[in-house]
Amino acid sequence: MASRVLGTALFRSGFTVQDAPKYGAERRGAPIFSTVRAARGASEGETINERGIIHRPDLVVVADDTLLAIPAAGTLQGIDPDTVVLVNSRESADTWRHRLNLQGELLILPAGSEVEDRADLPHIGATCAGAAACLLGVIEPEALTTAIDEELGPLGEEAVAENRENASAAFEAMIAHRGIVTEGAAVPAKDYEPPAWVELPVDDASIAAPDIRAAANSVQVRTGLWRTLRPVIDYDLCGKCWWVCSTFCPDSAIAVEGDKPVIDYDHCKGCMVCVGICPPHAIGSIPEYLAQQREQQTIEEGEADGTDPADR
Amino acid sequence: MSETIRRMKDLPSTHLLGTGTPMCSGCGGLEALHQIYDVLGENTVFVNAAGCMTLLSVYPFTPFRGSWLYTAMGSAPAGAQGVRDALDILLQQGRLPPEDDLQVVVLTGDGSAYGMGMSATSGAMDRDLDFIYICYDNEGYGNTGQQYSSATPHGATTATSCGSRGYPGYKKDLFSVWSAHRPSYVATVIGSEPLDLAKKIEKARDMTGPRMIIALSPCPTGWDYDPKDSVDIGKLAVKTGVWPLKEYENGVVTHTRVPRDRPPVEEYLQRQGRFAHLFRPERNEELLAEIQDRVDHYWEEVV
Numbered sequence: 226m227a228s229r230v231l232g233t234a235l236f237r238s239g240f241t242v243q244d245a246p247k248y249g250a251e252r253r254g255a256p257i258f259s260t261v262r263a264a265r266g267a268s269e270g271e272t273i274n275e276r277g278i279i280h281r282p283d284l285v286v287v288a289d290d291t292l293l294a295i296p297a298a299g300t301l302q303g304i305d306p307d308t309v310v311l312v313n314s315r316e317s318a319d320t321w322r323h324r325l326n327l328q329g330e331l332l333i334l335p336a337g338s339e340v341e342d343r344a345d346l347p348h349i350g351a352t353c354a355g356a357a358a359c360l361l362g363v364i365e366p367e368a369l370t371t372a373i374d375e376e377l378g379p380l381g382e383e384a385v386a387e388n389r390e391n392a393s394a395a396f397e398a399m400i401a402h403r404g405i406v407t408e409g410a411a412v413p414a415k416d417y418e419p420p421a422w423v424e425l426p427v428d429d430a431s432i433a434a435p436d437i438r439a440a441a442n443s444v445q446v447r448t449g450l451w452r453t454l455r456p457v458i459d460y461d462l463c464g465k466c467w468w469v470c471s472t473f474c475p476d477s478a479i480a481v482e483g484d485k486p487v488i489d490y491d492h493c494k495g496c497m498v499c500v501g502i503c504p505p506h507a508i509g510s511i512p513e514y515l516a517q518q519r520e521q522q523t524i525e526e527g528e529a530d531g532t533d534p535a536d537r
Numbered sequence: 538m539s540e541t542i543r544r545m546k547d548l549p550s551t552h553l554l555g556t557g558t559p560m561c562s563g564c565g566g567l568e569a570l571h572q573i574y575d576v577l578g579e580n581t582v583f584v585n586a587a588g589c590m591t592l593l594s595v596y597p598f599t600p601f602r603g604s605w606l607y608t609a610m611g612s613a614p615a616g617a618q619g620v621r622d623a624l625d626i627l628l629q630q631g632r633l634p635p636e637d638d639l640q641v642v643v644l645t646g647d648g649s650a651y652g653m654g655m656s657a658t659s660g661a662m663d664r665d666l667d668f669i670y671i672c673y674d675n676e677g678y679g680n681t682g683q684q685y686s687s688a689t690p691h692g693a694t695t696a697t698s699c700g701s702r703g704y705p706g707y708k709k710d711l712f713s714v715w716s717a718h719r720p721s722y723v724a725t726v727i728g729s730e731p732l733d734l735a736k737k738i739e740k741a742r743d744m745t746g747p748r749m750i751i752a753l754s755p756c757p758t759g760w761d762y763d764p765k766d767s768v769d770i771g772k773l774a775v776k777t778g779v780w781p782l783k784e785y786e787n788g789v790v791t792h793t794r795v796p797r798d799r800p801p802v803e804e805y806l807q808r809q810g811r812f813a814h815l816f817r818p819e820r821n822e823e824l825l826a827e828i829q830d831r832v833d834h835y836w837e838e839v840v
């Protein structure tokens with residue numbers, strides 16, 4: 226959605242545009258991304274010959290900062306020191322620059338602190354498009370709102386109005402950085418970096434066939450990163466029932482250890498099924514970012530007073 | 538697992554299926570699968586037709602503890618025949634000790650079971666293939682963005698049925714189609730009724746021949762509801778009578794749960810975005826009544 230709004234806004238501003246979403250599996254938790262290419266001079270019949278993903282983006286907008294920690298999402302693929310990175314986050318730009326070890330420009334689009342569950346974030350697509358439109362510096366606010374009317378019209382007036390408001394607010398929020406994105410030089414096909422191929426000699430099928438001998442090794446995939454809300458068991462309330470939570474958790478992320486149910490936070494996806502079905506309501510939920518902030522505090526306090534957090 | 542499951546307390550509290558799968562958060566199909574796997578145990582080989590669940594085993598990761606084979610959408614039962622034959626030959630030649638024999642389990646979505654895979658399944662039942670078939674039924678082609686399948690219920694919105702009346706067809710009665718082949722066993726289950734599910738899977742596990750299971754699988758992504766509601770919606774499917782829990786054995790169909798005082802089907806429908814057009818902008822009384830009548834009629838025939 227963000228790419229369609231941005232693409233249309235660029236088109237309305239006289240550019241030749243190509244925008245495309247890229248789908249993987251269409252399920253919750255799967256990273257989605259989309260790209261926009263724009264070339265000046267639509268009137269001169271300028272065309273865009275490249276297709277597919279953008280190898281060297283001028284601007285990367287990350288709508289969900291949890292994606293930055295997931296290598297498979299490839300959020301920062303192809304960036305160089307001239308690329309501007311905009312992250313929708315509660316953390317500061319310094320924090321992210323440090324974590325990602327980035328040399329280029331990194332800006333923060335502040336994530337709404339009033340929204341507890343990131344999965345509920347309303348209209349994040351339009352917000353990102355609005356911020357991006359401002360950073361590009363070549364789109365007037367009117368072109369942005371026209372693009373929203375055109376692209377979101379079928380969703381009804383209410384949706385259009387809310388998206389317009391959010392996009393405009395994001396545009397305003399970025400005004401100090403208007404036009405910060407610079408146009409990278411075109412990369413001729415002959416200069417594309419070849420992918421990091423690994424040369425594999427032709428092996429016998431018995432060696433070369435993908436033969437996994439590790440049982441249940443999917444546990445190495447940390448789906449806990451998907452979580453926006455965290456379920457927390459209050460052991461004073463837990464009635465040690467017939468382990469309803471453990472049976473119903475779709476992800477097998479609650480096992481009974483000794484005589485208490487324990488949530489495996491490395492894998493819990495935060496669906497909140499367990500919160501709803503626990504008979505004595507012993508499982509509550511807190512926003513994941515708050516839970517992480519508290520954990521961080523506990524660690525820091527421990528460092529300050531010299532005790533090991535594990536001992537407390 | 539050899540003790541018989543009689544009460545909730547007998548259900549396992551540690552699980553065999555690995556965490557870390559790419560299924561959506563709150564996936565009702567995964568909920569049913571992990572419960573089923575706990576009962577079937579590790580000595581299983583899964584033959585999986587294309588669908589959401591083929592992403593369970595994406596190289597190099599797998600949540601299973603044994604082998605897994607990928608097949609095209611229409612041919613999982615044919616794949617199962619090959620695996621069963623290979624195991625039988627190894628057993629016969631003494632190259633596989635009988636205690637290492639495996640249960641062959643077909644795992645497919647409704648797109649395969651109700652549609653593309655029907656002929657291969659029919660053939661497997663004709664040949665009295667010794668296997669278990671598990672269809673997780675999320676009432677559409679979930680993996681490709683929830684297009685309709687012949688398991689889609691009347692009136693539901695899908696990616697390919699988005700008018701004000703939703704899907705014009707009617708959900709195919711796969712339970713009856715399968716039962717008509719007179720296999721060893723056919724049962725309907727749902728993850729939100731884990732005891733009923735475990736008893737049926739245990740029964741199937743200890744039989745031979747074709748054992749056919751259909752698990753209604755509430756799907757937050759395809760049915761458009763918050764993942765936390767998966768169990769509630771599953772329970773409502775049973776309570777309102779939309780999803781009858783039953784089994785077929787020796788030519789006889791038995792309902793394992795006959796819901797008394799069924800609440801109106803609306804209570805199930807209005808929890809899901811795919812039926813929102815039946816309630817807004819105004820109630821579609823005609824369609825709602827039709828859906829209710831069909832459910833009422835079903836249960837009149839049962840009791």
Ligand SMILES: Cc1ncc(C[n+]2csc(CCOP(=O)(O)OP(=O)(O)O)c2C)c(N)n1
Binds near residue numbers: 588609650678680681
């Ligand atoms: C013959 C064939 N047609 C189409 C596809 C593309 N395809 C992959 S998964 C899928 C949907 C399968 O639906 P279902 O069996 O209900 O499983 P679900 O995705 O809902 O889990 C389709 C159409 C395919 N793999 N093979």
Ligand code: SF4
Binds near residue numbers: 458464486503504507
């Ligand atoms: S469902 Fe609730 S009471 Fe039962 S074991 Fe889990 S936390 Fe305890």
Ligand code: SF4
Binds near residue numbers: 474496498
């Ligand atoms: S929130 Fe969902 S995934 Fe996490 S423990 Fe509860 S039921 Fe399992």
Ligand code: SF4
Binds near residue numbers: 565589
């Ligand atoms: S689309 Fe539905 S069935 Fe497929 S993984 Fe997601 S919730 Fe499960």
Ligand SMILES: [Mg+2]
Binds near residue numbers: 646
């Ligand atoms: Mg399906």
